[in-house]
Amino acid sequence: MEAIEVEGLQKQFDPPKGPVAVNDVSFEIHEGEVFSLLGPNGAGKTTTISILSCLLKPDRGEARVGGFSVTRQPEKVKGLIGVVPQDIALYEDMSGRENLLFWGRMYGMRGASLDKRVDEVLELIGLLDRQKDRVGKYSGGMKRRVNIGAALLHNPRFLYLDEPTVGIDPQSRRSILDKVKDLNAAGVTVLYTTHYMEEAQELSDRIGIMDQGNMIAVGTQGELVRLVGERTRIDVALDRDADILAGQWRRLSGVTSVSEPDDGHMSLLTDDANTLMPTLFENARTAGARITEISLAEPNLEMVFLHLTGRALRD
Numbered sequence: 001m002e003a004i005e006v007e008g009l010q011k012q013f014d015p016p017k018g019p020v021a022v023n024d025v026s027f028e029i030h031e032g033e034v035f036s037l038l039g040p041n042g043a044g045k046t047t048t049i050s051i052l053s054c055l056l057k058p059d060r061g062e063a064r065v066g067g068f069s070v071t072r073q074p075e076k077v078k079g080l081i082g083v084v085p086q087d088i089a090l091y092e093d094m095s096g097r098e099n100l101l102f103w104g105r106m107y108g109m110r111g112a113s114l115d116k117r118v119d120e121v122l123e124l125i126g127l128l129d130r131q132k133d134r135v136g137k138y139s140g141g142m143k144r145r146v147n148i149g150a151a152l153l154h155n156p157r158f159l160y161l162d163e164p165t166v167g168i169d170p171q172s173r174r175s176i177l178d179k180v181k182d183l184n185a186a187g188v189t190v191l192y193t194t195h196y197m198e199e200a201q202e203l204s205d206r207i208g209i210m211d212q213g214n215m216i217a218v219g220t221q222g223e224l225v226r227l228v229g230e231r232t233r234i235d236v237a238l239d240r241d242a243d244i245l246a247g248q249w250r251r252l253s254g255v256t257s258v259s260e261p262d263d264g265h266m267s268l269l270t271d272d273a274n275t276l277m278p279t280l281f282e283n284a285r286t287a288g289a290r291i292t293e294i295s296l297a298e299p300n301l302e303m304v305f306l307h308l309t310g311r312a313l314r315d
C-alpha cells in the first residue's frame with residue numbers, strides 16, 4: 001500500500017460549463033517522501049489538495065491517505081494530515097500563541113498537553129520571542145510560519161503545503177524550505193505544491209507536473225528530464241527582448257522548443273548545440289540584438305514543461 005493513492009480524480013466546478021479543474025488525475029506518494037505538484041496558475045494543484053484534505057468531493061475517482069478513503073472515511077484522513085492552505089487564515093487580532101491554541105482546540109487538544117505542544121511548535125517555527133504579539137503586526141513570512149505551525153500541532157503523519165513561499169521574503173522562504181526538509185527527515189511525508197521549478201527541484205523526491213487539470217508527467221527529476229531525451233538546453237541572454245528571434249529560432253532545424261522571451265532571456269532545446277550556436281549569433285545580429293551571455297546545460301524541469309506543453313512554466 002502506498003502512503004497516498006490517487007486514482008482517476010475528476011472535479012469540474014459549476015458544471016456543465018465550468019472549468020474541469022482536475023481531469024482524471026492519478027498518482028502515488030510513497031511513505032517518507034517529499035512529493036511536489038508543479039504547475040502554473042490554474043493547473044489544478046489547490047483543487048487536488050482540497051480533495052486530498054476532504055474539503056472538496058471529487059465528481060469521480062478515489063483517493064486514499066494512509067489507507068483511508070477521502071470520501072468515505074474523512075474523519076480518519078483528517079486525523080493524519082496537517083494542511084497549510086494557500087491563503088493564510090489567521091485571526092489578526094489574536095497573538096501567534098492564541099492562534100495556535102485556537103487551532104489546537106479545533107483538533108480536540110486541551111489543557112497542559114496543548115500548552116506544551118504550542119511551546120514546541122513555537123520553537124519549531126522560530127516564533128517563541130514574538131508569540132505574544134498580535135498576528136496583525138507580523139510580516140508575511142511570520143504569518144506563514146504560524147500557518148505551518150498550526151498544521152503541525154497534532155503531529156501529522158502527512159503534511160500538505162500549498163505554495164507556502166509565495167509572496168514572502170527570501171529569508172523566510174529559505175527557512176520554510178529548510179523546515180520542510182527537517183520535518184521530512186523526521187519522518188513526515190510531504191505533499192508540496194509550487195509553480196517554482198527551483199523549489200520542486202530542491203525539495204522533491206518525486207514530482208508530478210500538472211497543467212490545465214491534467215497530470216502530464218510524474219517521476220523523479222532524473223526521470224522527468226529524460227522525457228526531453230538527449231537534448232541540450234541553450235540559455236541565451238540578449239541586450240533586448242527580441243520577439244522576432246523566438247519565432248526564427250523555433251523554425252530552425254535541430255531546435256525542438258524555444259521558451260517565450262523573458263527580460264531578454266530565452267532557452268532553447270536542441271539536438272545539436274554546436275552547429276546551432278553560430279546561427280544564433282548570426283540571427284541576433286541581423287535582428288539588431290546582441291547576445292550578452294550564452295551557456296549550455298542539461299534540460300531542467302522548465303524544459304520538460306516546455307517540451308510537453310509548448311509553453312513556459314512561468315506563464
Ligand SMILES: Nc1ncnc2c1ncn2[C@@H]1O[C@H](COP(=O)(O)OP(=O)(O)OP(=O)(O)O)[C@@H](O)[C@H]1O
Nearest residue numbers: 013019021039040041042043044045046047048195
Ligand atoms: N471555487 C471555484 N469555483 C470555480 N472555479 C474554480 C474554483 N476553484 C478553482 N477553480 C478553477 O479551477 C481551475 C484550477 O484551479 P486551482 O486553484 O486548483 O489551480 P492551482 O494549480 O492551485 O493554481 P494557482 O497556482 O493559481 O493556485 C482554475 O481554472 C480555477 O479557475
Ligand SMILES: [Mg+2]
Nearest residue numbers: 045046047086
Ligand atoms: Mg493554488
